[in-house]
Amino acid sequence: MDSRTGLPVVGMVGAGQLARMTHQAAIPLGQSLRVLAQSPDDGAASVAADVMIGEHTSYDDLLAFAAGCDVLTFDHEHVPTELIRSLATAGHVVYPGAHALEHAQDKAVMRQALTRAGVPCPAWRSVSTVDDVAAFGAEHGWPVVLKVARGGYDGRGVWTLTESAAAAHVLEPDRAYIVEQRVPILRELAVLVARSPYGQVSVWPIVQTVQRDGICVEVIAPAPDLAAELAGVGATLAVRLAAELGVVGVMAVELFETADGLLVNELAMRPHNSGHWTIEGSRTSQFEQHLRAVLDYPLGTTTMTAPWVVMVNLLGGPDGGMGIDERVHHVMAQWPDVKLHLYGKSPRPGRKLGHVTSLGSDLAEVRARAGAAAAYLHQGGHR
């Protein structure tokens, strides 16, 4: 409890852009997010007042960090489950808890839970040898998708294989993998849900996510032309999963839309790239909602603030002789209604430096505006 304000203190392990945007959302709630950063240069560490430098893999660091917090939550999913269990045993409140979080850390655990719950997924199997992969391919057809069970993200740790021999170049001993059927998909969707310890649950409209090289580049809210029935199925699925897994905080459910309906692709148990549009596009942003949830506050309204909201990620581009400050000038001049979000990182080609959001009533126009602004920031000129 902060003795001055009379409000509880939230600590976030990890200090990347998600923590940075969570701190931004914490300020109006009378909060000041406490962050455990690896470096003072981390995106959140450079904007927050209450920063501890330490390692999320060190129990001593986690314990020292937790001492100043009423509740602990996460910017990422890389804290070892056993350390989270130890923190809870030591009496610290940790949301999401180890049990829930494991479903976002380990794809095999996630697939088992979903299969048990009767949630539609691509066919899958835990594998460790080339023969395992070959057997799965023979049964479900090629190509297949091979994934590390733990530690992959943003396209890393995922391989599409057209024949079993290729698995030999990927599989490492002492690592767990799953293999999945490569289902023909119409597009990728995501549904974001928040749940409080009390059990209150709230969803945002389902969005379409556009990926390039395994990285989300664009999010359209709501997903255009989504059948009302599928929207209902997706929302119900997210609410049910949040309750069954005992999630507290925000969970993103990444979905495949196929000719036969929705399949769950991945789960993330934290604010998620597919929800950045909510900062301006929803009455309650995913970051505010995550804080409300882990504080066990009642959740906020998730009504959209415009008919269409489009978010485009900003990836570092060529230097091209034009610094980021000049690019920002030009973009603000040309698109005075596009909202910029820069994460305070040093620019580097391919690095996720920020995102832009555009809102309005004409989808084509809203998409074009966000895309053009992000492209200008990326390459220092018009595409």
Added chain:
Amino acid sequence: MDSRTGLPVVGMVGAGQLARMTHQAAIPLGQSLRVLAQSPDDGAASVAADVMIGEHTSYDDLLAFAAGCDVLTFDHEHVPTELIRSLATAGHVVYPGAHALEHAQDKAVMRQALTRAGVPCPAWRSVSTVDDVAAFGAEHGWPVVLKVARGGYDGRGVWTLTESAAAAHVLEPDRAYIVEQRVPILRELAVLVARSPYGQVSVWPIVQTVQRDGICVEVIAPAPDLAAELAGVGATLAVRLAAELGVVGVMAVELFETADGLLVNELAMRPHNSGHWTIEGSRTSQFEQHLRAVLDYPLGTTTMTAPWVVMVNLLGGPDGGMGIDERVHHVMAQWPDVKLHLYGKSPRPGRKLGHVTSLGSDLAEVRARAGAAAAYLHQGGHR
């Protein structure tokens, strides 16, 4: 320049709630607001990473603070003009500059400039003796309003006098005063304008401000039933004044609406309580716009995000056995679409602790919601 991000650094002198909300707006711009705080407990000091403790009346402190900044701006108007001039002479970029700022610091200077510019004001005169006040009252009628030229705010330093003898209890030697006609007003309005060094100017819709005991308690955007002609007059007046006074940043023009049109009451050269509604209610908030202006970035769109936006200030109330955290719970449960803004202060009766904002298409309903939520937070129960 921040060598990591390649972006310029803004420093704000003063670390109250305006700096706190400016830091919140700075984060998405890739910035981290540097603040000069009097105490680590100041509203902005408890949420910002780059805090210097010092006095805004000490030139040494200001100079040390300025050394880390590309541009200096202000959370309040209490920095002595001569120190601002010295900073500028020493090569520091200060927005608004001493010349512009003086019009918000000294009511006599402001009234002279407005009179010179032909801007309608209440009749006024600089006074120093009871006889001066008596002569003004004899000419313009009683009551009159006596104001300290420098240092008054939130109802302090303002007295309504029904006869000249009362001035004897107020007037201190060595202090400058002005006296003004007490004009019959229909209501109070405010128009907020932002101007960049380049000369770009942008206004928000005129709002109605509701005062109690000299303190703004409620702001309605836009001002209901305002004649289109008056709205045009007010916006034009604000744009013209911003240019004539050389304002850089946000300026609030407080207005009286009278049967004969608009009169200027006060000027403030910083983000202002009458503009807090813009955080959710405008595509660009006053805090983001102030930053864009002092950075000489192109200004953002000021379109409203809803037909009606109402802000109600939250003043500290009776303890009543219910802490702020419990009040927040109840308010969030009952009004999930009201946006809370807590300034991180220790609660104390009468203290401005935060504000709430409500948006929608039915003004009566929007006002009722914001008012009820703020009242609940104030008194720990329904009014």
